[in-house]
Amino acid sequence: MAQSFDYGFVIRCSCTLSFTLGLFVLMPVMLNLFSSPLSPSFSINIFDDQAFNMTTRTNLTIHFGLKLKNKNSAIGLHYPDQLNITFSYFPNVSMIVSLAYYNLDGFYQGNGKGRLVRDVVETSSFPGVLEGTDFIAFRVDLVATYKYKLAGSKRHKVELGCVVGVNVTNGTKIQMGFNRLVEPGLDSKLKKVEYNSY
Ligand SMILES: *[C@@H]1O[C@H](CO)[C@@H](O)[C@H](O)[C@H]1NC(C)=O
């Protein structure tokens, strides 16, 4: 039995296996390491599964889901500093008013990993509609830093945001689901008003 063992077959198999490993496992890893790493992506869903009641003009509780995604399949990410999120609204097109702040402790995010943070924030005042419209224009801003788990990686800073409208006539969000946080436009350069300092 032992003499009939086909070593040639074993060698062919191992060659095919290492070729396959090289092509499908190591190649993407090498490509990832030698191409420039991708910055993480962030998106938010405010008033997720939450009825928006305009008749109670008290401080709001904003339920939200925040998604943080490391888009690199072969590089880990550190968020070395606390991530800071500000919830605000626009009373008119020339002003932005802060409503609530939220912090998330820095953490490590492995290769290709996503994280969903679900939480609530209490606002310090009640937002009004955007002047001349029937909706509240909420703005979410995020400030974060991240470092790739690569030798010599520098700390990168991002300041991203999005606007989410809520129709006050029927309490429905204008854009449903998660909104991608992107490089802020002109709106973020508006004068900021702090009604409450923390
Ligand atoms: C909104 O809140 C008021 C006061 O608490 C309540 O009477 C009303 O039924 C609520 N409306 C909805 C749609 O939940």
Ligand SMILES: *[C@@H]1O[C@H](CO)[C@@H](O)[C@H](O)[C@H]1NC(C)=O
């Ligand atoms: C915008 O709204 C704020 C707060 O309500 C108000 O103080 C300001 O005068 C308004 N600006 C304009 C141009 O309407």
Ligand SMILES: *[C@@H]1O[C@H](CO)[C@@H](O)[C@H](O)[C@H]1NC(C)=O
């Ligand atoms: C709303 O929040 C502010 C600031 O935290 C607080 O002073 C005020 O009492 C709150 N109002 C209500 C109705 O909870």
Ligand SMILES: *[C@@H]1O[C@H](CO)[C@@H](O)[C@H](O)[C@H]1NC(C)=O
């Ligand atoms: C968030 O705020 C804290 C406290 O002010 C600060 O130490 C931290 O550096 C901020 N994070 C970022 C990414 O700027």
Ligand SMILES: *[C@@H]1O[C@H](CO)[C@@H](O)[C@H](O)[C@H]1NC(C)=O
């Ligand atoms: C808000 O909802 C009302 C009632 O459904 C609708 O008539 C109006 O056009 C909506 N406004 C916006 C800005 O979507």
Ligand SMILES: *[C@@H]1O[C@H](CO)[C@@H](O)[C@H](O)[C@H]1NC(C)=O
């Ligand atoms: C509210 O109004 C918007 C725009 O008219 C509409 O798309 C949405 O279905 C309405 N939502 C409810 C709960 O009636």
